Amino acid sequence: MDLVANNLSYKPDDQYHLDEVSFNFKEGNLYTILGRTLSGKTTLLKTIAGLLTPDSGEIEFDGKNFLKVPVWERNVAMVYQQFINYPHLNVFENIAFPLKQRKIDQSIINEKVMDALKSVGLLGYENRKIQELSGGQQQRVSLARSLVKNAKILLLDEPLVNLDYKLREQLREEFKNLFSKGLADETILIYSTTDPRETMELNGEVIVLDEGKVLQVGPAKEIFENPNSLKVAEISNDPPMNIIEAKISDNQIRFEGIDVEAPQHLSKLTEDGLKIGLRSSDIELNENGYEFEVELAEISGSETLLHLKRGDTKIIVSIEEVLNFKIHDKVKINFKIDRAYAFHADGKLASSPFGGLNG
């Protein structure tokens, strides 16, 4: 049973929330919608759920017009980024709610709710009030409530974003296990996130969304290796990919008085306005490298993010250890230039180290 959308548009005010969005989602697959905040992820999920009606376009599910089916008959499940549960019900009643709504036998409800509680690791919590739970536990209840329905379409709208770092890692791991074994083969799983790392870890089919437009569709690896435009490269990397305005001539990449020998996949690009893209992890500290000035150094986890500047060029370097720098310190860096991307002046990919559009 496929979920197919054709040219969905939604424009409630003067800005597009969805702009001609089309997709073809197949059952048993995981789809990740990657986009920055306000890119239209939630709007898209709500449109699939039926909470929003698009201005134009069609959605078909199982060959039937989905737009004619009201939300409460669509058999979808949704987990919000806020931990949405029914505050007046306890944990058990919360999870049982969608089943009760279908007037299922109480003994079957008990069994299913217990199964769901077990799969999210909340056995023993069934009589707790929702308000007594931590954020992570509340989100687990929310997830259990969507799992218990055996919905054909499961929507997860940035489910981990409001959790602290450690819980996020832990829940992400659990999600991955659940998705890989727990879900029936006929479920379409749609997961929206702003986090490129999460996208890569979930390793599903990725839809990159920006300002309501689909920029690129493909497997996570493909999006990471061959982003089709500057925007996708920015969205699918955290920190965003460094963009350097450079010129290539005589097999040399030249910018800010630096000459680097161009790798083979870039050597034939000689046009004006070329932009070189380099991931922050593809730049390293090196005694014999080029001198940059430190603008800001932030330590995140076990990583140090260095914001560097040379002339008008600003780059971010991530270093896999905790180092202390002062502002205005001079550091020397080297580029792993064979991993550089090139983009045309209009932002389209010109060449990638993984073979996209070579030359």
Added chain:
Amino acid sequence: MNKLYIFLKYFFIVVWTVFVVAPFLWALTTSFKDFQSVNGGVTYIPWVDFEPNLEGWKVLIKSPAKGGVDIIEPYFNSLFVTCTASLISIILGTLSAYALSRYTFKAGFVKNNDITFFFISQRIMPPIVLSIPFFLFLSSINLLDSLTGLIVVYIVLLMPIAVWIMVDFFNKVPREIDETALIDGCNPYQAFLKVVLPNSIPGLIVAGMFCIIFGWIDFFFAFILTFTEVQLLPVKIVALNSSVTPWWSLSASALVSVAPLIIVAFIVERYLSKGNLSGAIK
């Protein structure tokens, strides 16, 4: 420091309690006094300062023929009118408030907020402004001097309060809760009844309390819109007053008329202190 804090805490509690309870005690003792005990200097303690009697209370239930002011019928009239009007106001007001909170209305430049303001603006006008239209309206549909007429008028007066309180309350209930209910298989009516309403009980209680208080204490409209057939308690109590101010029966009637509000307050307080309302929604 800590002892001082405890001392101050109890000190203020005692002061405030005296402040609140003293008028009631005063009214209670006065209701058992006669003319002599009220006007013959300061008296406080029954059987010591004065000899208590039940004259003040008897006046309230004696028929007018026997020189009394029978407040039993007005009392139940007031209860009936207040409760019915409050109930209808809460039901209509809650439904309107939910619609105003969740759906977008637009007619020219009029939008949701304007409609909400329109409701509450009915309460901004001085009552005297409304009295003439109400009088003419009720007389044109033959409901002057009737309980039904009063209920209609009170609904007009109380519903804005309910709408105002409930719009504010619903706006604080996350929309996602309604949406989740829809996704979980509720139609919009079920979502409202099974999910939104149970989570709105604190708001309903507050709105209900305000309706009951404002309905119960209204004198002005009860005075203007009724004559002989139907009378409400506040109007009847004023009728007690004559050339000699009967402090004893006025005190008794004051206690009787404030009793329902005290009972409501106690019930609500019990319910609130159980803690199942606070923090229902983040």
